[in-house]
Amino acid sequence: MANPPHGGVLKDLVVRDTPIQAQLLAETKSLPDIILTERQLCDLELIINGGFSPLEGFLNQADYQSVLDNMRLTNGALWPMPITLDVSKDQAEALKIQAGARVTLRDPRDDNPIAILTVSDLYPAKKQEEAAKVFGKDDRAHPAVAYLHDNVKELYVGGAVQAISRPRYYDYVELRYTPAELRLHFQKVAWRKVVAFQTRNPMHRAHRELTVRASRQRQANVLIHPVVGMTKPGDVDHYTRVRVYQSLMPRYPKGMAHLALLPLAMRMGGPREALWHAIIRKNFGVTHFIVGRDHAGPGKDSSGKDFYGPYDAQTLVTQFKDELGIEMVPFQQMTYLPASDEYQPVDEVAAGTQTLDISGTELRRRLRNGAPIPDWFSYESVVKTLRESYPPKAQQGFTVFITGLYNSGKDDLARALQVKLNEQGGRSVSLLLGETVRSELSSELGFSQEDRHKNIQRIAFVAAELTRAGAAVIAAPIAPFEASRKLAKETVQKTGGAGNFFLVHVSTPLQVAEQTDRKGIYAKARAGQIKGFTGVDDPYEEPTNADLTLDLSQMTIAEGVHATILTLESDGLLQV
Structure with missing residues (x-):
């Protein structure tokens, strides 16, 4: 489809030619299989539907090293996160993985063939270097570093993919848009400026106020674009979160906001992750992207210090603003002012003004104990949904x-x-x-x-x-x-x-x-x-x-x- 003014070049690899698709499907019967992990499946879906444009497959060794060192592919395109397909040595030998070989990539949930990968190379994962350069340090307190050492196999397979089908979903199907579909929706409703809000947590009144404020300042519509792939261990399950988002949508002025789900496997990579998120949202046709305090931060390292500074992500995204082609909307933490019954960014609140906040830890305590949650913090429908999923x-x-x-x-x-x-x-x-x-x-x-x-x-x-x-x-x-x-x-x-x-x-x-x-x-x-x-x-x-x-x-x-x-x-x- 044609790209609207607010979108970049989109590489949608999904096959729409039935004879070609049938030919690829027939070929899978004679090819060795790789059963994907949950993270690999999330990555592959966004490769084939264009969410990871300009990627057309899993990184080869040269691109992998270039991303680690420079946050760029070897062709110069900005890309901060290594997207790799890992296999064990035994698996590589059994499947005879070598340059030129073709392998079927299958969905682990139903064995459905998603794509065929043509191998360009097979190379060793540099786990310590990857941890240090992508996540800042080789510290297992970081969930992505722990995953890298404990779950990722020792070899990476590089190569382009040919899509056969998309992963099948039975939950919230109406909210799952590909980049092309979401761009078409924006065209249909005449949204030329769209500000996206990334989240992996339930949304409360502060989040609604933040996004409405961003919309009005930029004279743009709002895309609530939560991650429903892999997030941080211990996060609220996506079923509960989506019910929360759905209950919150009527709180927006009519026609202001839209909800769509993103099947992304987060790495919690702070600044690099924020840059990655911005590129992904551009592929989905978004013109503005909210980057908040400690965006995609994983919390404390093994010494008790924050992995990233509170505004490191905003700084890095700003550094590449001209190249990105998407405008960052920086936001401070929001706080409640009881005297005026409103939320304001903390940096705009006068010294001495009474403010109220409830931390995530305190919210979990109140849910666990059945304690009241005030309406200034969240909406009744949101609290009801959370209590149903997380009873006392x-x-x-x-x-x-x-x-x-x-x-x-x-x-x-x-x-x-x-x-x-x-x-x-x-x-x-x-x-x-x-x-x-x-x-x-x-x-x-x-x-x-x-x-x-x-x-x-x-x-x-x-x-x-x-x-x-x-x-x-x-x-x-x-x-x-x-x-x-x-x-x-x-x-x-x-x-x-x-x-x-x-x-x-x-x-x-x-x-x-x-x-x-x-x-x-x-x-x-x-x-x-x-x-x-x-x-x-x-x-x-x-x-x-x-x-x-x-x-x-x-x-x-x-x-x-x-x-x-x-x-x-x-x-x-x-x-x-």
């Missing part, structure tokens, strides 16, 4: 993971805790006993360390899903290995809630567990009739980080339950 602690699900030797009393404790939680009410309660899970979910597994680990991870998966749904989960496997327990905790916290996992170690001594074994299981193990029995000829690694340790040879089951209940109550999950 007393309404959240949790997992109590009880580990201990066979016949230590852990199963009795688990059953009694289930009864006590059912008595209290307020949540459904699920009990996952080791023997029950073995028979129902893991009947094909043996008792090798590998099979024991698989069994624990199955328990963790079920517990995480139930916890996410708001249930109280009591899991009571032996779980003899620290690595398995650690991964189980990570699984539950990732899906079910960051703080809603409690490890209870039933530390009843082996001697006591063996002496009170009415079924004679320990005796059979001692006699060699049972092999690989925990505590006899297989180790039990005692937890060193349990939230609660209970020796049931020194206390009753009722006392153990009470201690567990008090632990949950002290964390705000129960009301006693």
Whole structure:
């Protein structure tokens, strides 16, 4: 399509010729596959739809080095962020990746072929250099640096791509615009000047006031353009955020603002990221771009200092303003003035004027505790949406993971805790006993360390899903290995809630567990009739980080339950 006055040259690689698309699709059947990661998928989508213009593929080695050193491609085009396709050495050998080879790039969610990549080169990732030059320092406290070292493979594949199809989405389809589609929308509604607002967080009244102010100062319309790809770990999920944005849109004057979603994998790269964001928004047909205080900053480094200065991003974008072809709109932090019931930039507030603010930490505390959130800070519809997705602690699900030797009393404790939680009410309660899970979910597994680990991870998966749904989960496997327990905790916290996992170690001594074994299981193990029995000829690694340790040879089951209940109550999950 023709580029409007406010847009740059757009390289949309999506194939619209059906015979060519059919030919490419047929070719994928004979090509090796690379199943993309979530970040690679986000990058590829913006490569093929023009969001990453002028890129036509993943960076080759020369362009990669040039971007690291100069924030430019080798042809001189401004480009601050390395967009790379990483593979392992084993993967490269298995797929026979070499110059001239062709590889199908597939969506990890549904195996759909997105594009064919023609390999230009295969080269080593310079992780330390990339971290230092792109993000300022090689510090794992930076989420992108941690991702670089922990997730990115050792080799990069360079090459141009031929698009076959776009990733399929079933959520908010009406809000997902390609650059060409959004440019066409601006033409249709006669928007010649558009100021874009980048966000990865819920929006509140201050954000609305900021964007309206920018619109009126520039006599431009507003594009709310939130990121719905990968953001910073721990951020509010995109479903909740989009519901917040949708509830906020009617608060704008009619015809002023439009909402569209951006499937970007953020790197939290501060100044370079701001420059990158500006280029992307230009590709989407935007004429002005808001860059705020500490734009795309990841927070503190490992020494407790900010990774970037508060206005470093604005300085860098200003440095390239003539070349960018998009005007930066700098904004200070907004603050509320109760005397006049309005928001103003902090640098415009007279000294001594009373102001009010609520930090992100304080907002999360109020959501967690069910405390009121004033209407001067946010709108009722926004608060309602946030409370639905992030209910108070007393309404959240949790997992109590009880580990201990066979016949230590852990199963009795688990059953009694289930009864006590059912008595209290307020949540459904699920009990996952080791023997029950073995028979129902893991009947094909043996008792090798590998099979024991698989069994624990199955328990963790079920517990995480139930916890996410708001249930109280009591899991009571032996779980003899620290690595398995650690991964189980990570699984539950990732899906079910960051703080809603409690490890209870039933530390009843082996001697006591063996002496009170009415079924004679320990005796059979001692006699060699049972092999690989925990505590006899297989180790039990005692937890060193349990939230609660209970020796049931020194206390009753009722006392153990009470201690567990008090632990949950002290964390705000129960009301006693």
